Amino acid sequence: MAFQVSPGVLVKEKDLTNVIPAVATSIGAIGIQSTKGPVDEVVSITSEKDLVDTFGKPDSNNFEYFFSAASFLAYSNSLKVVRATNTGLLNATANGSGLLIKNTTDYQDNYSDGSGSVGEWAARTGGSWGNNLKVSICPSSTVYEETAKTTVSDGSIAVGDTGLTLAAGTGFSVGDIINFGEDGGYEYRVLTVSGANITFVRHDGSDQGGIHTAIANGVSVRRRWRYYDLVAGAPGTSSYVSDRGGSNDELHIVVTDNDGDITGKVGEVLEVYDSVSKASDGKTPQGDDNYYPNVVYNKSDYIYWMDHISSGSNWGAGGTGTTFTAVTELHEANLSAGANGSTITTAQLKSAYELMQDAETMDVNLLIAGKGDATHVDNLITIAEIRKDAVAFASPERSDVVNIANSTTQTTNVKGFFDAVRSSSYVVFDSGYKYTYDKYNDVFRWVPLNGDTAGCAARTDLTHDSWFSPAGFSRGVIRGAVKLAFNPSKTERDILYRARVNPVTTFPGQGTVLFGDKTGLSTPSAFDRINVRRLFITLEKAISTASKFQLFEFNDEFTRAQFRNMIEPFLRDVQGRRGVTDFIVVCDETNNPGDVVDRNEFRADIYVKPNRSINFITLQFVATRTGVAFEEVVGA
DSSP: OOOOSSSOOOOOOOOOOOOOOOOOOOOEEEEEOOSSSOBSOEEEEOSHHHHHHHHOOOOTTTHHHHHHHHHHHTTOSOEEEEEOOOTTOBBOBTTSSOBOOOSHHHHHHHTTTSOSOSOSEEESSSSGGGGGEEEEEEOSHHHHEEEEEEEBOSSOBOTTOOEEEBSOOTTOOTTOEEEOOOTTOOOEEEEEEETTEEEEEETTTTOOOOOSSOBOTTOEEEEEOTTGGGSSSOOOOOHHHHTTTOBOOEEEEEEEESSSTTTSSTTEEEEEEEEEESSTTOBOTTSOBOBHHHHHHHHOSSEEEOOOOTTOTTTTSOSTTOBOOOOOSOEEEEOBOOBOOSOOOHHHHHHHHHTTOOTTTOOOOEEEOOSOOHHHHHHHHHHHHHHSSOEEEEOOOHHHHTTOOOHHHHHHHHHHHHHTSOOBTTEEEEOOEEEEEETTTTEEEEEESHHHHHHHHHHHHHHSOTTSOOOHHHHOBOSSOSEESOOOOHHHHHHHHHTTEEOEEEETTTEEEEOOOBOBOOSOSGGGBHHHHHHHHHHHHHHHHHHGGGTTSOOSHHHHHHHHHHHHHHHHHHHHTTSEEEEEEEOSTTTSOHHHHHTTOOOOEEEEEEOOOOOOOOOOOOOOOTTOOHHHHTTO
């Protein structure tokens, strides 16, 4: 303690309120192949809609991964997803060469300085979806509007006409909005430009019809940027740059769905960036960063900035005293060369899951295998065993059960598949695939059940506790199953259960049910049950987290007593919630003798008797003679 050298009052506090923290046990994790989304980055997903928005809709190549994730989200709202890097995956780019930008970290580390050499823009994530994007830049007031661009050179134009000849067609682009000075202020959108000849439609939302009133030869033509009505006005000089003696720093950017495959509507506007700045230090009146590459990086869901327009001198310079080039040509880029790549490999999938291997930095508990072979399952077991706070969930291969008419063959295939997988209490096997509806493509799909079995575990955590079995009619009902590829009979369930496989069975009038709660441990042990393995994961994770606060304390009776007083109430609570039947905590001089203390170690032995789930029920009915007292025959 601190010593006082003169009279006074020293106030001190000592915190003896340490408790065992609540720990997560129901966070799912899956590696996938998808049509969009960041690559090699762990993303938190809370719903199927969130999954679609981030990683795209399923297709015939990736639906097993998608629906494994979606199946889990039908039971829980906490899933970590990693999109694996597959060969040939590319982001669409402005110059049509394509480039893989894995995620925002990859962009910031390698491309945010404009060194990508792929044109001005790239799609935000890899995949052919980016080929739908079009980016239009209005870099100056001239591009925004020319009030007397040219004149009509076509005699008299009648009402309803949709084409005419101009005195000069130079400087017009498809999509430009034109006006002929009619009294109604009518505007038209250019459809085609061929020399001085143009065609158009009314710009009133109808996208049809022609001239409202007859137009005389020589009438002046006003041209505007096609998106002029989406921004406040012509780009000019921001107050930030003007105050510092610069000029011409503003520009507008519009991102559209050019082909309509993203939104379902051709040309749909996706994003608008109004009056952003070419100055690297540009600020809004509110003091926010207004430099256009940074604004796009921070706000866009669709694109990255990759380079400045080549004719834009001084773009990216500081705003003090700088005159930025007022580029007078419209710049539009149709992104292309985006590619979904080839089918993902087991090795690529392994790399994705390994991003979730470190238990200290990544909190996940239920590893969903999705689609994969025995090597993939083994890789997940390795990750779960390294973490020691997660359980992997795996299904057989599709070819083992789908489109096989003979259930005996299916039983043999499933047993053979899992016989090749090593023993571990950190994995749970199920028996197959379910038939479910794919609303995104209006078809039915066969998808693996491991997302559902992991989901049953997560739902059990929410409704009960992690040490309850996720199987049976109360907690093991499978959602979204039209039918099963393999619906094992009682005899077949017996074969599978002895082989560590948990059957999923449809019972008429009672639904489709996970009808087993074994882990993949082949050795007879309490840990061959899911509820016991997850009980110990919960205890170990919670107690070890709390134990970190004993580090660097003294190994004396005070610290040991403090530790016991922290652990025992927690275990009594678990006991009261039916997790264990009894326990004892040993943390004293018997397991912390002098040599342990001298090695700077601290030991605690925690003995628990786990509760067991009922797997077998015997009902004995005894008939007795009339007049016999039941007390005479009970126990006979």
